[in-house]
Amino acid sequence: MGEALINGSGAVSNVSALETLGPAAKLTDADPSEIPPASGPGRENAVTISDILERRAKAGRLIAPTASYADSDMFKGPQVGKPKSKSMNHHLSAESLSRHPCALKQAARHLKNPNIISLGGGLPCAEYFPIESITLKVPTPPDFSEAATSQSGAEVRIGKYDATDPSIQGTYDLAVALNYAQASGSAQLLRFVTEHTELVHNPPYSDWRSCLTIGSTGALEQTLRMLCDGPGRRDSLLTEEYSFSTALETAGPLDLKVVGVKMDGQGLLPEAMDELLSNWNPEEREGRRKPHVLYTVPSGQNPTGTTQGLERRKQVYEVARKHDLFVIEDEPYYYLQMPLEESKETESEEETVESFMSSLIPSLLSLDVDGRVLRMDSFSKVVVPGSRVGWVTASENIIEQYLRHAEVCNQGANGISQVILYKLLDEQWGHEGYFKWLMNLRQEYTKRRDTMVTAAEKFLPKEVVSWTVPVAGMFYWLKIDHSQHPGIQAGKGILEVEEEIFNSCIARGVLVARGSWFRAEQDTEPNELFFRATFAAATAENMTEAIRRFGEAIRESFKL
Known part of the structure; x- marks a missing residue:
């Protein structure tokens, strides 16, 4: 098995030739009603965990030193037959369009040359990091109870130089995690979330990307600023008539007029949204222009607990296409989809990963043939809130603009959190183990x-x-x-x-x-x-x- 060096751009992209992704991949004038979702009925042609493992085996050991440039396109399978996304530049705010790449971050791409001696970036020497190692004790699938973890959990050690120690040949260590990094996140964890996104959602256009975030609240603030013009620009934001209070409090200081759409037992009513937009009159709306952004929580909506069924999601998406809306899909509760019968679910060892994935309602991202959805995922509700790590997925151009803001705002997700999550989710559990955790x-x-x-x-x-x-x-x-x-x-x-x-x-x-x-x-x-x-x-x-x-x-x- 070889090694994959990604100190530069694209060295491990398309490392295996997966089979064509099925009939949906051949659509050019795509219709979301014809596309088999990534999860649920029709996902037989989706990417599998076996595909991911085969792809990794061909790529070899991932080598990603300090501040390595990484792009989720490096870790996707071939997007055979999928169309490209449509341009959504007209949705971008003046602030976002004025942003340019960070010169110092761009310079890091030159480190792809293994012979180069860098005097360019102000990266502190790992020798002066006062943390030699971190030790974790984590559950071993499929028994995730605290008692079992205490008695027989796996001891995980993260050392400072694991990746450069020939006797360990690790992939991610503290020398990398504790230093500055790219705003897109570490290559190691970015690979995991990219593969996870492909497994669960498999967006139906080719140029989709993911990048790590500092959690969904920070991601929302950045996204709203990227899409909506601020004070004096008279922008509005559509959302459910009852919505996450922190999201409302995020929109307020940006001078966004929040407009609520009527709901029923399945959440957002597409016909109510269509009627509102079709009859929008700026003179009756304080001079505000017709909204072009929708913020929605489709699964277990906060605060109402409502969940959009598959047909409802398709209808919401069609209204978005009709009125050229850009959709922010916030899904922290996506994996907490529950049967309606009281506690009659089978035990975790009797349920398969495949049946679990098939039971999930397909996401708006999996229906998005245009590239008009930005999906926000988070580890907060399903692993630990204090990690402050999540990820967003959208078209390449939208993610590029998102990163331009992150480079000068937060510089990306916390390094210690990333390496801990990587050790737990990737090295210890793998994709199958993580799905078993979600099932539990x-x-x-x-x-x-x-x-x-x-x-x-x-x-x-x-x-x-x-x-x-x-x-x-x-x-x-x-x-x-x-x-x-x-x-x-x-x-x-x-x-x-x-x-x-x-x-x-x-x-x-x-x-x-x-x-x-x-x-x-x-x-x-x-x-x-x-x-x-x-x-x-x-x-x-x-x-x-x-x-x-x-x-x-x-x-x-x-x-x-």
């Missing part, structure tokens, strides 16, 4: 979801509280029939009643999130009353007790 996680969250279902059925007054059991994510969206509230009948406003119930909950020792925090259009009066509860962290006993206390607060407020 889905089962655990399903149990938590069912605990809250049981508690809600037992303790909440159904005459005034209603809900839909979520099929993904970690949130329960509780609708309160405010019309029956004595305060409303006496002339109080919904926000006043919401605050009263919230304060009563706090007094009883339970914290739930107020629905008004998530309203996309904060400058309008609400006409509905909601609270959000999460089943992410509390024990089953505490979760049940919390719902009981919430039920008490509701009964007292409604004088039931």
